[in-house]
Amino acid sequence: MRTLYYLLQKEFIQIYRNKTILRLIFVIPVVQLLILVNAATLEMKNIKLSVVNHDHSPLSNRLITGLDASPFFILDQPGESTFKAKEKIESGSADLVLVIPDDFESDVMAGKPVQAQLLANAVNSQQAQLGYSYIQRVLLDIVQDFHLELVGESPAKTINSTYSYWYNPELNYKHFMVPGILVVLVSVVGMFLSAMNLVREKEMGTIEQINVTPVRKTHFIVAKLLPFLAIGLFELGLGLAIGWIIYGVPMEGSLWLVFGIATLYLIGLLGLGLLLSTFSSSQQQVTFVSYFFLLVFILMSGIFTSVDNMPEWGQKVNLINPFYYFIDVMRAILLKGACLSDLWRQVISISVLAFSLFAFAVLNYRKTN
Amino acid sequence: MMTEQNQAEHVIEVKDMVKKYGDFLANDNLSFFVRRGEIFGFLGANGAGKTTAMKILCGLSAPTSGSVNVAGYDVKMHPEKVKRSIGYMSQKFSLYDDLTVFENIRLFGAIYRLPAKEIKKRSHDMLKELGLFEERNRLIGNLSLGWKQKLAFSVAVLHKPQIVFLDEPTSGVDPVTRRQFWEMIYEAAAEGITVFVTTHYLDEAEYCDRLTVMVDGRIEALGTPRKLKEQFECFTMNEVFLKLTRPKQ
Numbered sequence: 001m002r003t004l005y006y007l008l009q010k011e012f013i014q015i016y017r018n019k020t021i022l023r024l025i026f027v028i029p030v031v032q033l034l035i036l037v038n039a040a041t042l043e044m045k046n047i048k049l050s051v052v053n054h055d056h057s058p059l060s061n062r063l064i065t066g067l068d069a070s071p072f073f074i075l076d077q078p079g080e081s082t083f084k085a086k087e088k089i090e091s092g093s094a095d096l097v098l099v100i101p102d103d104f105e106s107d108v109m110a111g112k113p114v115q116a117q118l119l120a121n122a123v124n125s126q127q128a129q130l131g132y133s134y135i136q137r138v139l140l141d142i143v144q145d146f147h148l149e150l151v152g153e154s155p156a157k158t159i160n161s162t163y164s165y166w167y168n169p170e171l172n173y174k175h176f177m178v179p180g181i182l183v184v185l186v187s188v189v190g191m192f193l194s195a196m197n198l199v200r201e202k203e204m205g206t207i208e209q210i211n212v213t214p215v216r217k218t219h220f221i222v223a224k225l226l227p228f229l230a231i232g233l234f235e236l237g238l239g240l241a242i243g244w245i246i247y248g249v250p251m252e253g254s255l256w257l258v259f260g261i262a263t264l265y266l267i268g269l270l271g272l273g274l275l276l277s278t279f280s281s282s283q284q285q286v287t288f289v290s291y292f293f294l295l296v297f298i299l300m301s302g303i304f305t306s307v308d309n310m311p312e313w314g315q316k317v318n319l320i321n322p323f324y325y326f327i328d329v330m331r332a333i334l335l336k337g338a339c340l341s342d343l344w345r346q347v348i349s350i351s352v353l354a355f356s357l358f359a360f361a362v363l364n365y366r367k368t369n
Numbered sequence: 370m371m372t373e374q375n376q377a378e379h380v381i382e383v384k385d386m387v388k389k390y391g392d393f394l395a396n397d398n399l400s401f402f403v404r405r406g407e408i409f410g411f412l413g414a415n416g417a418g419k420t421t422a423m424k425i426l427c428g429l430s431a432p433t434s435g436s437v438n439v440a441g442y443d444v445k446m447h448p449e450k451v452k453r454s455i456g457y458m459s460q461k462f463s464l465y466d467d468l469t470v471f472e473n474i475r476l477f478g479a480i481y482r483l484p485a486k487e488i489k490k491r492s493h494d495m496l497k498e499l500g501l502f503e504e505r506n507r508l509i510g511n512l513s514l515g516w517k518q519k520l521a522f523s524v525a526v527l528h529k530p531q532i533v534f535l536d537e538p539t540s541g542v543d544p545v546t547r548r549q550f551w552e553m554i555y556e557a558a559a560e561g562i563t564v565f566v567t568t569h570y571l572d573e574a575e576y577c578d579r580l581t582v583m584v585d586g587r588i589e590a591l592g593t594p595r596k597l598k599e600q601f602e603c604f605t606m607n608e609v610f611l612k613l614t615r616p617k618q
Binding site for chain 1: 430452455461463479
């Protein structure tokens, strides 16, 4: 135990003397949370819409006003040439073009079916689809209102569904993103720092000096991981504070549970970082390999997209993706107030992954080649 | 009785040691012994297999076959027990650059399980002797190479090991420092520490009690410097070395 104490002392001194890493530890969470949470949004705002109005009736003007009032669209000057509007899509100055036909108002008044043409730039398919449904909704509302005023009743009895959004009533995308970004933050810091640290000793040649001593390898590895576990948890705390103060992310569940599971999770990721570094002989190699793992884990994890929409094999891959479980757990605890009894499956999975990765790392680190 | 005495006498015993990397034979059937308290030189051109052999003796690398006994233990079976009884210093300077002089001593002292008091006392004595006491709070990275090497050697013998392994300890340092370094080696030997040293400075070879010359993974000569010079009819170790290592015509 005494040896462990001195080894830990060594690691902490070395981290403390590495001013670049020290600065990064404080800067990364702030930058990630301030920038990424705002940038990584799926909310559709500011869709560039161009309207071609062939009708020039009160109804078509009302429709344009209605679209203009919507927060989703930036409307440019209505034109009359479909050809010009198409050019706008090609040049990128419009994402959507709505063509209102000649007899729009009179057809509505006559009760005939009305067709308005919508052209969408579907390079961003999500934006095109959402824009399409927004416009359809506005169109339907306005035509119905118009009908109501005209004849005093709706054209058809429609079923209206009422809704209430649970756990995130304002549909605040940021509340959804903050826990995810926090997971990325904690993971990047934990995995990269631990992976780089051991490889650095290999590059400097100091590892050989350690390997020729009677130091126990578990002591050596634990001393390597504990400081980064502490830094990871500190980052999590800092990130949670920023999320709470700036974005008002609710903290419905127990913070003890958050930190408890985060500890398990970090043991796994630090183990993975260490495992990768036992296979690598330079910082360049280990950075490259860690980057690969992080990217796959992050993109598969459901941080941006719903895991349920993934193909079945993708969901199977996620069974060994620690990010997937941890993001799930973080959102459930912070937004829903889930407790351990709701999350035991995820906790078991994280524990199994953590234990295996760590054990594999210890086994694969050899003092004798 | 007889064998026990022999083992005490021979602090390193190597028999038919072979190390292969794939098809490459790095150590080809090495057999030799080192007596307690001896300064044993290991000579050879670059790539002759000196470092490989030394790494096996230290338990850093496992031999492909053969028996290797160091400090009374089989290195293959008990590498960690061997490590407790030896000190090691490699050509690639290996104290921590981002720790101070004292922090390095404290770390390695603790790893060899010296009590805190003892670490303090020994580091005090050692630094006074080296004339580095005033520099004890300086980062190793800011010291000159000569100082680093001398300090690394002192740290390697801090726990008073039975054997200290030195892998080209004087490469790259100036002649004066090399001289001082060898004085330190003699002091350690006088305290009963067996010194196993590889070098390719042939003047240093003359300082050894006994030495071997390795060529292409094999031991080509073994004996005292004087015996080797007689055997190969040369005046200096330099000539012996060239005779052995020069490609045969």
